Amino acid sequence: xxxxxxxxxxxxxxxxxxxxxxxxxxxxxxxxxxxxxxxxxxxxxxxxxxxxxxxxxxxxxxxxxxxxxxxxxxxxxxxxxxxxxxxxxxxxxxxxxxxxxxxxxxxxxxxxxxxxxxxxxxxxxxxxxxxxxxxxxxxxxxxxxxxxxxxxxxxxxxxxxxxxxxxx
Amino acid sequence: xxxxxxxxxxxxxxxxxxxxxxxxxxxxxxxxxxxxxxxxxxxxxxxxxxxxxxxxxxxxxxxxxxxxxxxxxxxxxxxxxxxxxxxxxxxxxxxxxxxxxxxxxxxxxxxxxxxxxxxxxxxxxxxxxxxxxxxxxxxxxxxxxxxxxxxxxxxxxxxxxxxxxxxx
Numbered sequence: 001x002x003x004x005x006x007x008x009x010x011x012x013x014x015x016x017x018x019x020x021x022x023x024x025x026x027x028x029x030x031x032x033x034x035x036x037x038x039x040x041x042x043x044x045x046x047x048x049x050x051x052x053x054x055x056x057x058x059x060x061x062x063x064x065x066x067x068x069x070x071x072x073x074x075x076x077x078x079x080x081x082x083x084x085x086x087x088x089x090x091x092x093x094x095x096x097x098x099x100x101x102x103x104x105x106x107x108x109x110x111x112x113x114x115x116x117x118x119x120x121x122x123x124x125x126x127x128x129x130x131x132x133x134x135x136x137x138x139x140x141x142x143x144x145x146x147x148x149x150x151x152x153x154x155x156x157x158x159x160x161x162x163x164x165x166x167x168x
Numbered sequence: 169x170x171x172x173x174x175x176x177x178x179x180x181x182x183x184x185x186x187x188x189x190x191x192x193x194x195x196x197x198x199x200x201x202x203x204x205x206x207x208x209x210x211x212x213x214x215x216x217x218x219x220x221x222x223x224x225x226x227x228x229x230x231x232x233x234x235x236x237x238x239x240x241x242x243x244x245x246x247x248x249x250x251x252x253x254x255x256x257x258x259x260x261x262x263x264x265x266x267x268x269x270x271x272x273x274x275x276x277x278x279x280x281x282x283x284x285x286x287x288x289x290x291x292x293x294x295x296x297x298x299x300x301x302x303x304x305x306x307x308x309x310x311x312x313x314x315x316x317x318x319x320x321x322x323x324x325x326x327x328x329x330x331x332x333x334x335x336x
Contacts, residue, residue, distance in 0.1 A: 002252075003250045003251065003252045003253070004252050005252070006247075006251060006252060006255065006273045007247075007248040008203070008246045008247065008248055009245075009246050009247075009248050011202075011246075014245070014246070014303070016192060016195060016303070016305055017192065017243070017245060017305060018191065019189050019190070019191060020189065020190045020191070020192065020243045020245075020305065020307065021187050021188065021189040021190075022187070022188045022189075022190075022276040022278070023186065023187060023188070023275070023276070024184060024185065024188065025275050025276065027184060034179075035176070041316050042316070043315065043316040043317075053267075057253060057267075057275060059253040059254055059265060060253040060254065060265040060266045060267040060268075060274075060275065061265045061267050061268065062254055062263070062264055062265030062268060063264045063265060063268045063325055063326055064265055064267050064268040064325070065325075066268070066323065066324070066325025066326055066328075067268065067323060067324060067325045068319075068321040068323035068324075069319050069321060070267075071280060073241075073276075073278060073280070075185070075188045077177075077182070077185060077188075078176045078177050078179075078182070079174075079175075079176065079177075080175040080176055080177050082171045083171065083174060084170075084171045084172050084173070084174060085171070085225060085227040085228040086227055086228065086230055087174065095230070096230055096231045097227060097228040097229045097230030097231060097232055098228045099221075099225075099228040099229050099232050099238075099308075099309040099310070099311075100228075100229070100230060100231045100232040100234070100235065100311055101311070102310060102311070102313075102316075105174045106228075106308060107191070107193050107225060107228065107308075108190040108191070108193065108241075108307050108308050110190070110241055110278075110307060110308050112239060112241070112280075112310065114316075114317060114319055135182070135184070137184055137185060137188065139188065139276050139278060140267075140274060140275075140276050140278050141267040142267070142270055142280065143267075143268055143269070143270070143324070143325060143327075144319060144321070145270075145324055145327060145331075146318075146319060146320060146321055146322075146324070147211065147324070147327075147331045148209050148210070148211040148270075148282075149211075149282060149317070149318075149319075150314075150317075150318040150319065150320075151236075151237050151282055151312060151314060151317075151318065152314065152318075153236040153237060153312070153314055154314075155234065155235060155236035156234070156235060156236075156311070156313055156314070156315070157231055157232070157233075157234025157235045157311060158231055158234055159311075159313060159315075160234075163313075163315045
């Protein structure tokens with residue numbers, strides 16, 4: 001049965017959930033079969049791979065091919081909790097809070113990469129800029145919209161002076 | 169006991185999880201007490217509010233205050249599954265796949281907003297650009313890094329010509 005109605009829970013029953021559960025909507029196929037050698041940032045990666053959206057969700061891809069980039073949200077399924085709340089990022093030898101770095105070792109190990117769409121065929125999205133382990137479960141796909149998502153700022157905390165100029 | 173070690177699961181036990189569960193790391197306090205009247209995009213909102221990180225996670229905020237913006241990932245807890253896989257976005261009268269629009273009604277109702285940090289005091293992050301319902305559970309906070317996260321593109325699919333120029 002096709003679902004057409006968008007429904008909300010009743011406000012009067014609302015309370016903070018103790019646990020929030022999701023189901024993977026797909027899986028990504030990449031060249032990175034082990035954790036060693038994965039690029040530390042998608043923006044520095046030219047690697048190409050394929051997001052396989054499970055067939056149940058294929059209708060949700062309609063007209064995504066008009067966009068150049070997506071946000072891909074995924075689950076770092078190899079991270080074993082609990083994680084430290086502070087650790088050293090790749091680029092400097094100082095301890096930072098994990099909410100101030102992009103480490104996979106986070107209280108909720110959700111990954112966020114912006115990937116370029118090369119082609120969409122059926123339930124398969126061929127993407128570039130991959131920094132993700134092969135067979136990682138995918139949680140969500142959203143269109144990247146520079147008018148909303150691009151922010152100009154030079155206030156980048158501990159990263160100041162640590163990033164090589166991006167070639168364009 | 170403080171956790172200092174970052175551990176991984178064993179690769180040989182790896183399989184696709186059927187269910188992926190998280191715990192809220194905080195809650196956001198905003199002026200939007202009902203769904204009606206919430207800005208449709210954070211980039212269009214000047215609304216100010218506070219992310220309350222639960223005390224257990226406060227150490228994870230160390231040095232986040234050096235950044236101007238964060239990604240805030242949150243759970244659309246009012247969305248009652250199942251959701252339609254295609255629907256009409258706000259800006260046009262056409263049916264699109266939900267992975268090609270930014271609707272809260274998604275198979276995994278995860279929200280993503282880029283918010284400006286105004287001040288961090290203890291476990292409280294005062295933020296601007298809010299488009300989020302009051303008392304929404306927070307899943308993750310990541311620093312926004314324009315060198316990684318800003319993409320120039322004019323390929324924005326069905327949104328082409330539908331976005332008013334952003335004043336700066």
